[in-house]
Amino acid sequence: MAVIEATLPRRLLSTPVLGPLAALLAACAFFSLNTDQFLSGGNFSLIIQQVMVVGTLAIGQTLIILTAGIDLSNGAIMAFGGIVMTKLAVDGGLPPLLAIAAGLAVCAAFGLVNGLLVTRISLPPFIVTLGMLNVVFALTHIYSQDQTVTELPPALTYLGQTFQLGGTNVTYGSLVAILLFLLFAYLLGQTAWGRHVYALGNSPEVARLTGIRTQRLTVGVYTLAGLVYGIAALLLVSRTGVGDPQAGQTDNLDSITAVVLGGTSLFGGRGLVIGTLIGALIVGVFRNGLQLMGVPSIYQTLITGVLVILAVTVDQLSRRRNR
């Protein structure tokens, strides 16, 4: 027992995912004991549906934060992507798949612009994406004329449909989001590209000296993140069944929350995309569990805030130890 007490916390610190995972499991255990409806396949499927959009945005956010950047424009880019897809398909009469492709391309293009501004003019990512947030938000409202796009062709909401998995209805969108997490876990963990991203976040100067083309890598990361936001847009459209110009207004901060709760360091170079999935799930589990218990949603916000501060504290302490 004494040995466990001594080693467990240290391991929680050295592996950034174990702490969040422990918090997630503790929350699940707590809600299972306190409500009858929490512990069921259907409810877990629901929670995954509810976090898949912010979770997917948070994949892109993780990539950028790993390079020691930050993206405040991701929710706005997603909303614009969703409006482009739905409006082109409904008002523009474009075949749905082409409309989706256009939406993905537009999102990737915004990512590219972010990346170019960060690298070519050496602007801080915070400011670039803050500006982009406003630009894209305005474009969304101008282009949509503040109208929600309804009566979508089935192809746009296909990912919102369900299939049976062991007696539980799971949406295709949930599956897409989880596959994306696995894909990026592989790319970051197992490929040279992934190692370069970590190296860039740890020290751009060292990364450059070891022969990594840091500018091109950074632009690539922002563009790829933009493409991922486009996928989030498709997931959002399929989940809500509409193109919504008001969507995503707090999703930039929500995605940062998921990344931080997942143990990824805001200073870059340290963290795992699977941690981000866990971080997104923590938020979803608290929201769902507290609602099932009849606790007003404002307490969910309160608890999320406390957990975020705990998570960055753990990160800070472990950095101090590693120094």
Next chain:
Amino acid sequence: MISRLSAGLLAAALLVAGCGGGGQNTSTATPKVGLITKTETNPFFVKMKEGAQKAAQAEGLELMTAAGKFDGDNAAQITAIENMVAAGVKGILITPSDTKAIVPAVKKARDAGVLVIALDTPTEPQDATDALFATDNLKAGELIGQYAKAAMAGKPAKIATLDLAPGITVGQLRHDGFLKGFGIADGDPSIVCSQDTRGDQAKGQTAMENCLQKDPDINLVYTINEPAALGAHTALKAKGRDKDVLVVSVDGGCTGVKAVQSGQIAATSQQYPLKMAENGVKAISSFAKTGQKATGYTDTGVTLITDKAADGVQAEDTAFGLANCWG
């Protein structure tokens, strides 16, 4: 040292998780009713929640509440509907943030056998919910339009309208009602300035400042709600125009009625969020007991509040307004 600290942090995380237990215990016996508002913080919805809480207690129901983070937060409302259906509610009362975008989620809840009633704001189409308990916003606008017409007593009007935001039905209806009551239509030359305020006091002030810049002779101001009206008053006062410009508004919040009492606002149309919530909870209670579903639209009423009565326009004074105000 570090390891002890981190163990403490983990314990704290667990404690935080434990805090949730301070809420309510789930008892499977009491039927549940859900209330989903646009935001947590707007006094209108705070009052609505209060009314729902009281009615739920009286009817022996357990009330669950949720809200979006901002006005227009459709995703949060969908999530709340799903979670409430998962919690096994009998019915859901909702003030839809996005009147069209919420429809598919409402349909799913109704397909699961849940009675869904819209409060304050209708969905588009209105019959996407089982029933609607709301203010007749067109009538609310009409009342202050008629009042303004009578109070201007034939003086040529130069009107500023401080509106909500494009594409939001409530704002459009009040605006149209005001013009109808005043006897003019959009595009009338007497309307010299129209600005969106999102119902916000600071934005209302900015909008009024800009309108006065455009035409300093404005003498009648329609405002979407009382915060916008108070913002307009601040701007008018700075220009020394607060005494001779007529400001009319809609809502009937306590701050607003007090502003009518002190003369900052000439008249306001008062609406009744408490009544919407009470009626809604009662309808769900009777559905839980008898299976009888509420249907159609129920007008929860609107009253013109002013201390300077105008000829031929029925109104109540601010004493009545304060006795029935919210917030």
